[in-house]
Amino acid sequence: MACTTQSASEYVRSARVHLERELKNLSVIVENLYQQGVFSDEEVSEIKAEKHDFEKNRNLLDSVRSKGEAACYEFLKIINMTRKRTLEKTMHYWISCFPFREDTQMDTNYLQGSRPCHQYQAKLKSKAHKISNEFWKSNKSLFEENKPDLSYSSLVLDTQGSPSPSKIKKFKNKKSKMSRPKKMKTYIPEDRSEMSPSKLLELNEDILLVGEPGIGKTTLSHELLKLWAERDSKKLDYMFYFDMRETSHITKDMSLEDLLFSVFSEPDEGKEEVLKDIKKYSDNVTIIFDGVTHLSSSVVQRIVEKDLLPDAKVIVTCRPDDEEDLFSGDSLRVEVKGFSEQSVRTYIAETLGEEQGNVLRNVELLTLCHVPMYALMVAACFSFQTPEDSPQPNSVTEIYINIVRHCLQINSNKTTNRHLDLFIKSKREEILSLAEAAFHATEGKTVNMTEFQCKDSCVLSFLKTLDNKVGSTKTVTTYAFLHYTMQEFFAALWLLKNPDKIKDVFQQCLTEEKKHMKHLIPFMCRLLTEESPSLMKCLIPDQQLKKTSEWFLEEMINTFSPHLCKKDEAGTDDSGLDVDILFYCQCLYESQCPEQCVDFLDRLDYDLDLSGESLSPYSCCAVAYVVNQSSKRKIWLNLEGSELSEQGMRRLFGCLQNVQCSRTTNRGVRLQEQEQCRWTPERKSKQLLLDLCLKAALHKGESFHDVVNTLFSLFSVNTDLNNILLDFYQHVVSERSLSVIPKLVTLFQSAPAVWSINLSERKSSILLEVLKLTSGKKQVKLTGCSHEESEVRSFLQCLPHISQLR
Ligand SMILES: Nc1ncnc2c1ncn2[C@@H]1O[C@H](COP(=O)(O)OP(=O)(O)OP(=O)(O)O)[C@@H](O)[C@H]1O
Secondary structure (H helix, E strand, O other), X not given: OOOOOOOHHHHHHHOHHXXXXXXXXXXXXXXXXXXXXXXXXXHHHHHHHOOOHHHHHHHHHHHHHHOOHHHHHHHHHHHHHOHHHHEOHHHHHHHHOOOOOHHHOOOOOOOOOOHHHHHHHHHHHHHHHHHHHHHHHHHHOOOOOOOOOOOOOOOOEEOOOOOOHHHHHHHOOOOOOOOHHHHHHHHOOOOOOOOOHHHHHHOOOOEEEEOOOOOOHHHXXXXXXXXXXXXXXXXXXXXXXXXXXXOOOOOOOOOHHHHHHHHHOOOOOOXXXXXXXXXXXXXXEEEEEEOOOOOOOHHHHHHHOOOOOXXXXXXXXXXXXXXXXXXXXXXXXXXXXXXXXXXXXXHHHHHHHHHHHHHHOOHHHHHHOOOXXXXXXXXXXXXXXXXXXXXXXXOHHHHHHHHHHHHHHHOOOOXXXXXXXHHHHHOHHHHHHHHHHHHHHHHOOOOOEOOOOOOOHHHHOOEEEEEEEEOOOEEEEEXXXXXXXXXXXXXXXXXXXXXXXXXXXXXXXXXXXXHHHHHHHXXXXXXXXXXXXXXXXXXXXXXXXXXXXXXXXXXXXXXXXHHHOOOOOOOOOOOOOOOOHHHHHHHHHHHOOHHHHHHHHHHOOOEEEOOOOEEOHHHHHHHHHHHHOOOOOOEEEEOOOOXXXXXXXXXXXXXXXXXXXXXXXXXXXXXXXXXXXXXXXXXXXXXHHHHHHHHHHXXXXXXXXXXXXXXXXXXXXXXXXXXXXXXXHHHHHHOOOHHHHHHHHHHHHOOOOEEEEEHHHOOHHHHHHHHHHOOOOEEEEEEEOOOOHHHHHHHHOOHHHEEEEO
């Protein structure tokens, strides 16, 4: 081990024999010594002129030593900072033992590799900037005037590794063994800001970014690219980005070189040297494959599977439907969950300025905006729409209809609103041909519309052009939608023009290969309605739409969940199969048809089992809408083990008057119990719902009376209420939300005269606190009894506040 007084010159001398053999990439060391003024031009040429590497090394070491202590120190610094490429591994420990002066150790930007490699890195960085700039530019094109400055806003990134909802379904019957407080924590996804794009960039592991359509995966990938491009280039590293939906030119059996250089970017010089560096030091390579649905190209598959570039960091983004095939378990799974409520507010404020109030006051819109794609659409809609103009959009499809109408209007030489329908009718052929191309592209899981020929400027305003290089000199231009979800919207539109194909598409949705076609259905549900704003009536005869809407939903449910046939059609209503209730609720919400909601609830026997589901705020909105349509019967709602955010809770809160305590979770079990005529109310989920609602309402200032009313209407038998209130009181105190306590005390005051307390749950001390706060003595009925001495002693202290004990 070197001591602090050790001279650099001596250190080099003592290892000279090894250094002669173990120095690598001499040109890099020489170039750095030249840049630091240690070597002159002639000395560099002299070293380069030596025939063999061994002689070059010897010459270099002699020259450095002859220049004295300072030159040797600089030499050691250089090989320390570039050791990965310039020193064999066996010497790494040796160099790390030299006592460098701390202040100078890291301050110089040394060349890490050869010049062509550095040039290529610079080229990749400028490409990364360009990709990111173009991305935001195409987003801005949705706005007419006052184009906002769009940039990355923070997203909720969940690394807790929770599986996708489709997977949750499979586990849903397993009872969680987590304690109640722990469980509560998982119900409320907060913006745990510990994960951010820069942290993702720093991580040394593969990453799978999973998320619903439009939730921000591509945007996050672009942010990673941008951060990388802006990063100080001390390290010689490379980053590649492939939009897997755009790259029809990634062929099945192309080489690594073709993928990196022909598809993404080619080095200006030293192609072979660069490729060698990439392969040899693959830990310096990051590759993003965005929007992966399957691994059809062998080069992509080999990279993902670590067969090629084994140490590269691979980032894959996909929708939850495709996750199962891609998630190896070795990569870090990050769920992109969209905007938090705070991010929505900031985003809307920044994009809409004074118009923001129109969105922020509308609960549905606000909820919708947690999906950034919809936030963008909402912002674009409101940037041109005055509230008097037309009713505010509420559902996803409505936002898309508005955007389409808006784009057509701005490309029609300012047709007035009044004449817009006529204008759209005049463009019917062009719009439908675009829709047809969208359908075929969607069916083929691509965004490349290779066959699309139309040159109409209105239609082209929905598209961006993609230049695909075929061969070294030829480029083919194809079109793609500004966003994939927009393509799905148009595909849905075309399908309604061709209703005879709808049943086939329903069948396709059941297959592994074409299950992505399901995303078209919610769009179709809204497009089938006659509500304003309308698009379809300008494109398809009314009668045709009406006819389709008569069978559409029923056919869909019968295809996807045959066991849910209407009771009069089938003797039994339950085969134990899972029903994708959230999907149906979303469709019903888009349809905005109360009768269909009631019909659906009837098929489910008014039992909404959402246990184990992950509910986005928008799903909660949809569920609340469906539940609210049942005016005659109350709904059993089971949320056991489900995951929902506070935003979502507040949406559900609006439908509680139609909810009664849920039955047991499992449909199979339920059937069994039905046979025995024994219904057991599921107290936990009721309690959970109430806890969440109370928390949401009291913290966020929903009407306090509504909370009280809901509580009491929900509990015809009120035995549970006080226990729940005590739990809640404890929660409030531990969270230090002291301002809530007076409200809570009012709630206790209005509680039923007899307080049933379960003493086995260690409530005495809280009970005592509450009894002291409330006026008048209470009658208390003990429903469970603890034998713990401390518990009993503490309960005795409550006695002065109790008028009668049962
Ligand atoms: N973090 C963000 N900050 C600002 N805008 C965002 C953010 N994330 C997404 N957006 C907006 O939402 C749009 C859609 O997001 P993006 O394309 O990233 O979704 P996605 O998850 O990749 O969807 P898909 O699965 O359909 O490909 C973007 O074009 C952008 O305008």
